[in-house]
Amino acid sequence: MFAYILKRCLLMIPTLLGIMLVSFVIIQFVPGGPVEKMIAELQGHGTSATARLSGGGGDMGGALSGGQSSARQSSNYKGAQGLDPEFIKELEAMYGFDKPTHVRFFTMIKNYLTFNLGDSYYRDIGVLELVLEKMPVSISLGLWSTLLIYLISIPLGIRKAVHDGSRFDIWTSVTVFVGYAIPSFMFAILLIILFAGGRYWDIFPLRGLTSDGWEDMSMIEAAMDYAWHMVLPTAAMVVSGFASITMLTKNSFLDEIGKQYVLTARAKGLPENKVLYGHIFRNAMLIVIAGFPALFISVFFTGSLLIEVIFSLDGLGLLSYESIINRDYPVVLGTLYIFSLMSLVMHLLRDLVYVWIDPRIDFESRG
Numbered sequence: 001m002f003a004y005i006l007k008r009c010l011l012m013i014p015t016l017l018g019i020m021l022v023s024f025v026i027i028q029f030v031p032g033g034p035v036e037k038m039i040a041e042l043q044g045h046g047t048s049a050t051a052r053l054s055g056g057g058g059d060m061g062g063a064l065s066g067g068q069s070s071a072r073q074s075s076n077y078k079g080a081q082g083l084d085p086e087f088i089k090e091l092e093a094m095y096g097f098d099k100p101t102h103v104r105f106f107t108m109i110k111n112y113l114t115f116n117l118g119d120s121y122y123r124d125i126g127v128l129e130l131v132l133e134k135m136p137v138s139i140s141l142g143l144w145s146t147l148l149i150y151l152i153s154i155p156l157g158i159r160k161a162v163h164d165g166s167r168f169d170i171w172t173s174v175t176v177f178v179g180y181a182i183p184s185f186m187f188a189i190l191l192i193i194l195f196a197g198g199r200y201w202d203i204f205p206l207r208g209l210t211s212d213g214w215e216d217m218s219m220i221e222a223a224m225d226y227a228w229h230m231v232l233p234t235a236a237m238v239v240s241g242f243a244s245i246t247m248l249t250k251n252s253f254l255d256e257i258g259k260q261y262v263l264t265a266r267a268k269g270l271p272e273n274k275v276l277y278g279h280i281f282r283n284a285m286l287i288v289i290a291g292f293p294a295l296f297i298s299v300f301f302t303g304s305l306l307i308e309v310i311f312s313l314d315g316l317g318l319l320s321y322e323s324i325i326n327r328d329y330p331v332v333l334g335t336l337y338i339f340s341l342m343s344l345v346m347h348l349l350r351d352l353v354y355v356w357i358d359p360r361i362d363f364e365s366r367g
Contacts, residue, residue: 001355005348012344017109019340020333024105027329034095034121034327035088095121108333117334122326127334130319137209137315141307142299144230145237149295153242154288157249162276164254173247180243185306188236192310196232204232207312233311237299245288245295252284289353297343 092098099107111118117127125133156176160169193199196206205211209229214222256262257280265275305317316335323331 005352008348008351012341015344016337016340020109020112020337021105023333023336024108027332028101030327032327033097034329035091035097037327038091039088112337117337118330120323120331121328123328123331127330130331131316131335131338134314134316134319137308137313138317140209140230141233141237141313141315142296144234145241145299146292146296148234148238149242149245149299150292152238153245154249154285156242157246157288158253158276158281160246160250161253161257164250176243176246179239182240184236184240185310187239188233188307188310191232191236205229209313233307233313236307236310241295241299249284249288252287253280256280256284286354289350292346292350292353296346297339 089098096104108118115128117131119126120130123130156172160172163169191204192206195201195203205228209226210222211225211229214225217225262275262280265279266272270278305321307313308315308318309321316339319331320335322328323335
């Protein structure tokens, strides 16, 4: 098994390299980069932009006024007409665009090997520090939502399989698919209207993960306050996420129930619970476990984006979205690197859990 784990870890290297290469190339063709954005600010809001760049404004002001004599010189950047070419070069150097593309890519990869993700263009903080600062919020949403989805879906799916075709199965199927059809952000808005003072009851808080003065609360009070804030955003993410796992669990159990080893176990007089949880469960849960990494990453990143916006939760989903809008390329690539690495590690853990549940599976012996 050690050889298989080592092989998978080594395969992560070209996979990550490919992901970062494709992403880096795509970013090169995205219009409106940070240099263009700074030029637009200088042209429209010269004072604030100049202050941000130079701290004093004298040198950049000279570049703007001196650039008028260079108005006829061409530039590769939209809106750069009238600016001194030397000033444009200073902007390129500030953002690292003064080096060839391949040099910038390999420098980035070399830094990423030591988790040096660079610095944000627009925030006075390193990308890794920024990611670690926002990660607890996204981990909270992803962890609790995924845990609740599985805690609801697996027992419900098993019962639906055992009572296949009954009224319980039919009505729960209707409920499951209605929940699946409602987008999580729409359900979040509905929860706010009903339970967060939007129109009816004011039971749960509208924003944030903690109340004011949370640091001064006792451990029990702090835990209760945290759980109180998590109810609505977690509920909004769970309602549209448990349908697929529920139906997957049901269909997997139905497929196993009709197999010969189940009929043999029943013929030997084993109790139904022993047959269900001692024989069927281990085989039926393999396909359910296979979907865990994708579900966790989806909830952790893409699924939490709108929920973080609606409930004012400052997590990684919101950070990634804002960095794309602002063309903050170090943050875009840094968060992508972290998410890709996490996804690969989760898939490896999935295979290890496969072996733990069913020792008959041997990935190492496969070609």
